[in-house]
Amino acid sequence: xxxxxxxxxxxxxxxxxxxxxxxxxxxxxxxxxxxxxxxxxxxxxxxxxxxxxxxxxxxxxxxxxxxxxxxxxxxxxxxxxxxxxxxxxxxxxxxxxxxxxxxxxxxxxxxxxxxxxxxxxxxxxxxxxxxxxxxxxxxxxxxxxxxxxxxxxxxxxxxxxxxxxxxxxxxxxxxxxxxxxxxxxxxxxxxxxxxxxxxxxxxxxxxxxxxxxxxxxxxxxxxxxxxxxxxxxxxxxxxxxxxxxxxxxxxxxxxxxxxxxxxxxxxxxxxxxxxxxxx
Amino acid sequence: xxxxxxxxxxxxxxxxxxxxxxxxxxxxxxxxxxxxxxxxxxxxxxxxxxxxxxxxxxxxxxxxxxxxxxxxxxxxxxxxxxxxxxxxxxxxxxxxxxxxxxxxxxxxxxxxxxxxxxxxxxxxxxxxxxxxxxxxxxxxxxxxxxxxxxxxxxxxxxxxxxxxxxxxxxxxxxxxxxxxxxxxxxxxxxxxxxxxxxxxxxxxxxxxxxxxxxxxxxxxxxxxxxxxxxxxxxxxxxxxxxxxxxxxxxxxxxxxxxxxxxxxxxxxxxxxxxxxxxxxxx
Numbered sequence: 001x002x003x004x005x006x007x008x009x010x011x012x013x014x015x016x017x018x019x020x021x022x023x024x025x026x027x028x029x030x031x032x033x034x035x036x037x038x039x040x041x042x043x044x045x046x047x048x049x050x051x052x053x054x055x056x057x058x059x060x061x062x063x064x065x066x067x068x069x070x071x072x073x074x075x076x077x078x079x080x081x082x083x084x085x086x087x088x089x090x091x092x093x094x095x096x097x098x099x100x101x102x103x104x105x106x107x108x109x110x111x112x113x114x115x116x117x118x119x120x121x122x123x124x125x126x127x128x129x130x131x132x133x134x135x136x137x138x139x140x141x142x143x144x145x146x147x148x149x150x151x152x153x154x155x156x157x158x159x160x161x162x163x164x165x166x167x168x169x170x171x172x173x174x175x176x177x178x179x180x181x182x183x184x185x186x187x188x189x190x191x192x193x194x195x196x197x198x199x200x201x202x203x204x205x206x207x208x209x210x211x212x213x214x215x216x217x218x219x220x221x222x223x224x225x226x227x228x229x230x231x232x233x234x235x236x237x238x239x240x241x242x243x244x245x246x247x248x249x250x251x252x253x254x255x256x257x258x259x260x261x262x263x264x265x266x267x268x269x270x271x272x273x274x275x276x277x278x279x
Numbered sequence: 280x281x282x283x284x285x286x287x288x289x290x291x292x293x294x295x296x297x298x299x300x301x302x303x304x305x306x307x308x309x310x311x312x313x314x315x316x317x318x319x320x321x322x323x324x325x326x327x328x329x330x331x332x333x334x335x336x337x338x339x340x341x342x343x344x345x346x347x348x349x350x351x352x353x354x355x356x357x358x359x360x361x362x363x364x365x366x367x368x369x370x371x372x373x374x375x376x377x378x379x380x381x382x383x384x385x386x387x388x389x390x391x392x393x394x395x396x397x398x399x400x401x402x403x404x405x406x407x408x409x410x411x412x413x414x415x416x417x418x419x420x421x422x423x424x425x426x427x428x429x430x431x432x433x434x435x436x437x438x439x440x441x442x443x444x445x446x447x448x449x450x451x452x453x454x455x456x457x458x459x460x461x462x463x464x465x466x467x468x469x470x471x472x473x474x475x476x477x478x479x480x481x482x483x484x485x486x487x488x489x490x491x492x493x494x495x496x497x498x499x500x501x502x503x504x505x506x507x508x509x510x511x512x513x514x515x516x517x518x519x520x521x522x523x524x525x526x527x528x529x530x531x532x533x534x535x536x537x538x539x540x541x542x543x544x545x546x547x548x549x550x551x552x553x554x555x556x557x558x559x560x561x
Contacts, residue, residue, distance in 0.1 A: 024299045046322050053313050054299050054306070219505075231496055238489055 025051060029060050032067065041071040061091035066101055073104070078112035095130050106141055107279040115149045140164060143172075144279050147270070150263055152176040165276065175266045185255035189248045196251020200258050209247040216240035304333045311339075316560035320346040337367035342559060344376065353380040372555060375404040378411060379552040386415050406432050410553040417444050417543045437550070444543055451535050456528040463524035467517060470524025474531045483520040490516055 032047035048064045048071070055061065069085035072078070085105040092098035102125060109118035122145065125131050125138045139158055143165070146155035152175040159169035180200050189196035194210035197203075216239045223232035270278065300306060311326035324346045327339050344359035357380040363373040378397055381390040394415070397408035409432035416423055423429055426445055430438050454474050463470030468484030471477075490513030497506035547553075 024301070028299075028301060046325070049314065049319070049322070050301060050310050053310050054301070226500070228496070228500070231493070234489060234493070238485070 025055055025060060028054075029063060032064070036067055036071060039074070041075050044068075045071045058091065062088055062093060062097055062101075065091060066097075066104070069101075069104060069108070073108050073111070076111075078108050081108045082112070099125070099131055099134060103137070103141060106145075110141070110145050110148050110279045113148060115145050118145045136164065140277075141279070143168065147172065147267075148279075152179070152263075152266075167274075167276065171266060171269070175262060178262050179259045180255045182252055182255040182259070186248055186252045189251035193244060193247045196248070197254055200251070200254040202250075202254050205250060205254070209243070209250065212243040213240065213247060216243055304330060307333075308339070311342075312559070315342055315346065318349070320350045337363060337369055341367075341369040341373065344373065345557075345559075348376065348380060348383075351383070353384045356380045357384070371402055371404050372557070374400075374402070375407050375411075375554050378408055379554050382411060382415060382552060386418055390415070404555075407553040407555070410437075411547075414441065414543065414547055414553075417448050418540060423448060440546055444539075444546070447539055451532075451539065453532045453535060454528045456525045456532075459524040459528040460521050463521045467520045470521070471527050474524070474527040476527050476531075479523065479527070483516070483523065487513060487516045487520055 028047060028051045032044050032051060035041075035044040035047060045068050048068045051060055052064050055064070065084045065088035069081045069083075069088055072081035072084060082105060085101055085108060088101035089098055089105065092101055102121060106118045106121040106125075109115070109121065119142070122138055122142050126135065126142075131138065139161070143155050143158035146152070146158060147168075152172045156169055156172035156176060159165045159172060163169075185196035185199050188199060189209075192210075193213035194206040194208075197206035197209060216235060220232050220236040220240050223229075223235055301310075307326055307330045311323050311330060314320075314323035314326060324343050327343045327346070330336070330339055331343075340359060340363060344356050344363070347353075347356035347359055357377055360373040360377045360380065363369050367373075374397055378390070378394055381393060384390075391412065394408055394412035398405055398412060400408075413429055413432060416429070423445060426442070429445055430441060433441055459470035459473050461470075462473050463483070466484070467487035468480035468482070471480030471483060490509050494506050494509035494513055497503075497509060
């Protein structure tokens, strides 16, 4: 009986020590995760790097690299974030882990404005048969990629497809409609100097452009009429042509500038007021 | 059977209960060294400071100072280097590092005072200090010493570069602002061509000439109103051309100074400010 009691006691001790001998690496990971949840990203990265240094068997490589990448992303250090998220992809042990790391990598590239790289990552995911069921989510981020590439029309098409996100689709359509046509502004100024500036709402500049062109046009033609051919060529070439080409450049410049203002306003709304998921 | 079961359970508890003391001094230092070699100096400094609270170690103090210097916090680097004790093996090097920190903060009288002290100290780093001090003279407005004296502390391969800098400092290739203005007054645009601003020079010449011609020809053909308009515009371009030529000479001279200073700074950076290097990451 005593022998049985002793063995049962020993067994209980061993089971307890086995169950509760939680790896200190696990504890370290949980501590780092706790710091991350408290938004103490600098400290979280320090503790995660400490975990990585002592984790000789790379048991926590995926989780630590992912969390470091997220911490850097929240701290707007996108270059470092991409580096660690790429490492997380490499150390991913399952398809789900790989997908999470890869989409985060794409989102970070969108924020970093390296949209070509984001597109490549998202296309890789779209073409990967393992992630067919995640197509909606991938297309959602593709839409955001087009927003950051300033291609609001394509972004609208993506968000409108199968009503992926109606709020974003409406916003993209609105922005696309508000934007000025740079080509129209430029080519209309070829026909009527100052019209491009008028089209973009720069009325004073439009009036000045038109005025200068009329003045030097008149002086050139007048010189030709009075048979002062050399004068006409000089005024036409150095004055009228200068103001005419300047008018076209101005029209294009104002259209581009106004379009930037419209895009920036939309991006500001997305940053501060949009309630949906953002990169 | 029961004994085998106990053995397996004991073995598994030993395998799975990985006990690492992250806060032991040795582990803190190991991690700090890893961060230092990874160039994550902010974190390395934090870890080294934690280590120093437990263990006194002059090499760690020195690394903290190097870390501050690497992240360009020269004020803290200087403080840390100055706290290295006389008995430390890093003492001599910390002196020249302090001089480097002072140089990177500001080349002023306190920098030169300390440089003189080190130069005359007859320590292993006195020649390093002498070289840094003489190189710094190129970056201030004061007169340089005689060329022979200036080049004394330098090695042969360095003498050639410093000799060029010395000559440039004494005879910089400036352009005269007065000459540029006068040239443009005589021939519009000539002052700008004198300062190698060819595009602007030709444009100024053409525009001023054009408006002068238009004014003349309109007066000749009895269009006084237009003629006076072109005269006014032409006069404006002529005055602007003179002003622009003077400004062009000033910009040219500023660029000469800027390129010279950047050249000297780059030379010093490549030489690591004549400070011996320690590779702690071998």
